[in-house]
Amino acid sequence: MTDDGALFEADPKPATPPGALAGAEADYEGAPLAVRMRPRTLDEIVGQDHLLSEGSPLRLLVEQDQPMSLVLWGPPGTGKTTIAYVVSRATSRHFVELSAVTAGVKDVRAVIDRARKELLRSGTGTVLFVDEVHRFSKTQQDALLPGVENRWVSLVAATTENPFFALIGPLLSRSLLLSLQPLKETHIAEVLGRALTDKRGLGGTVALDEDAKEHLVRMAGGDARRVLTYLEAAAAAVADEDAPRIDLPTAEAAVDRAAVRYDRAGDQHYDVASALIKSIRGSDVDAALHYLARMAEAGEDPRFLARRLVILASEDIGMADPTALPTAVAAAQAVQLIGWPEASITLAQAVIALSLAPKSNSVVRAIGAALTDVRSGLIGPVPPHLRGDNYPGARRLGHGTEYAYPHDYPRGVVEQRYAPDPVAEKAYYEPGTRGAEADYADRHARLRKIVRGEE
Numbered sequence: 001m002t003d004d005g006a007l008f009e010a011d012p013k014p015a016t017p018p019g020a021l022a023g024a025e026a027d028y029e030g031a032p033l034a035v036r037m038r039p040r041t042l043d044e045i046v047g048q049d050h051l052l053s054e055g056s057p058l059r060l061l062v063e064q065d066q067p068m069s070l071v072l073w074g075p076p077g078t079g080k081t082t083i084a085y086v087v088s089r090a091t092s093r094h095f096v097e098l099s100a101v102t103a104g105v106k107d108v109r110a111v112i113d114r115a116r117k118e119l120l121r122s123g124t125g126t127v128l129f130v131d132e133v134h135r136f137s138k139t140q141q142d143a144l145l146p147g148v149e150n151r152w153v154s155l156v157a158a159t160t161e162n163p164f165f166a167l168i169g170p171l172l173s174r175s176l177l178l179s180l181q182p183l184k185e186t187h188i189a190e191v192l193g194r195a196l197t198d199k200r201g202l203g204g205t206v207a208l209d210e211d212a213k214e215h216l217v218r219m220a221g222g223d224a225r226r227v228l229t230y231l232e233a234a235a236a237a238v239a240d241e242d243a244p245r246i247d248l249p250t251a252e253a254a255v256d257r258a259a260v261r262y263d264r265a266g267d268q269h270y271d272v273a274s275a276l277i278k279s280i281r282g283s284d285v286d287a288a289l290h291y292l293a294r295m296a297e298a299g300e301d302p303r304f305l306a307r308r309l310v311i312l313a314s315e316d317i318g319m320a321d322p323t324a325l326p327t328a329v330a331a332a333q334a335v336q337l338i339g340w341p342e343a344s345i346t347l348a349q350a351v352i353a354l355s356l357a358p359k360s361n362s363v364v365r366a367i368g369a370a371l372t373d374v375r376s377g378l379i380g381p382v383p384p385h386l387r388g389d390n391y392p393g394a395r396r397l398g399h400g401t402e403y404a405y406p407h408d409y410p411r412g413v414v415e416q417r418y419a420p421d422p423v424a425e426k427a428y429y430e431p432g433t434r435g436a437e438a439d440y441a442d443r444h445a446r447l448r449k450i451v452r453g454e455e
């Protein structure tokens with residue numbers, strides 16, 4: 001550590017890289033499990049296959065020690081610090097870490113200046129790792145530019161924030177942006193299994209029941225660091241047993257959260273989802289929130305819930321409250337951006353709005369009746385005056401010649417045959433009498449009479 005206490009520097013290719021990032025890997029018994037199990041090579045990294053293929057920029061940086069600057073963007077626990085750590089082990093250059101929380105412009109300039117001098121003196125480059133780079137001010141980010149632009153340093157910057165908003169344009173344009181994807185449950189399970197057996201982890205000294213494993217994986221929320229922290233706490237709780245085994249109650253205590261009896265691949269998935277939809281349809285907002293909470297707590301895919309709400313907005317509310325569909329769609333779009341746990345707030349707002357909205361199934365009945373007739377063969381040719389007339393010869397065939405353009409008439413609507421003959425007298429849409437649809441019912445009746453010449 002330097003005398004200013006804000007950064008550290010490692011000698012080229014140290015056996016065990018010193019410092020807060022690299023030294024945390026040291027194989028000592030007191031190191032946290034998540035630190036001991038940190039991958040040492042690219043091949044040990046889980047869940048980022050799109051970044052690890054042969055010839056990828058990341059492999060070129062690590063395996064061929066090519067100078068380049070990277071911005072690593074992804075959720076917590078997806079491997080940003082791990083990638084920086086792998087770089088620190090593989091590179092023949094000096095490795096320096098700056099904390100965006102504690103380092104100032106003076107620290108940044110000092111690292112850049114030392115890196116430039118070392119490059120000129122010995123030809124040895126420097127890898128600079130900045131964690132949480134989004135916390136750097138514009139001035140601090142500006143201070144990085146000379147080093148990045150002149151390749152006095154190879155910057156590896158990690159952020160959980162959208163870099164197009166969090167980083168200045170000149171820094172982003174001089175760096176390669178690598179997006180890390182959220183880890184799937186299969187990836188988290190792999191991390192968990194490796195920690196149970198690897199000698200750097202628990203080394204096979206602790207057994208883990210299957211239901212306890214599922215609970216830990218689910219509660220990790222795609223964060224590998226979190227699941228290892230949970231596992232370490234659970235293992236400590238059974239350490240004094242003759243044959244240490246982590247059961248479900250122990251796992252629940254480790255994460256301070258009870259396991260929800262909910263099988264997302266079985267009956268519970270469909271039963272609870274069905275209960276949620278039926279509670280909203282029945283306008284019981286409290287029951288609906290209960291079922292939403294159960295599914296959220298069990299780690300249900302929030303996109304599944306959002307899709308069901310979008311369907312319900314048309315199926316059970318429809319024209320009784322035309323704002324229901326935009327509300328559900330907005331919730332679905334928000335869920336795509338944020339995920340759990342914050343998505344529970346957005347989905348709760350949608351659930352409350354849909355539960356309290358007036359209900360009508362006239363939309364689903366209307367399209368259902370129309371589909372039934374089409375499937376039974378009630379189709380018929382399109383009336384000639386409605387056919388397209390924008391190609392040569394169409395007019396000679398009588399296409400569009402007798403079409404009455406509604407905007408040419410005072411009321412904006414005119415008597416005219418639109419439906420084909422087999423369904424000319426059909427009435428598919430029958431408005432309900434609740435909410436806004438009561439107003440549409442009167443308008444619908446008047447328009448139908450005009451179009452069909454009944455007035």
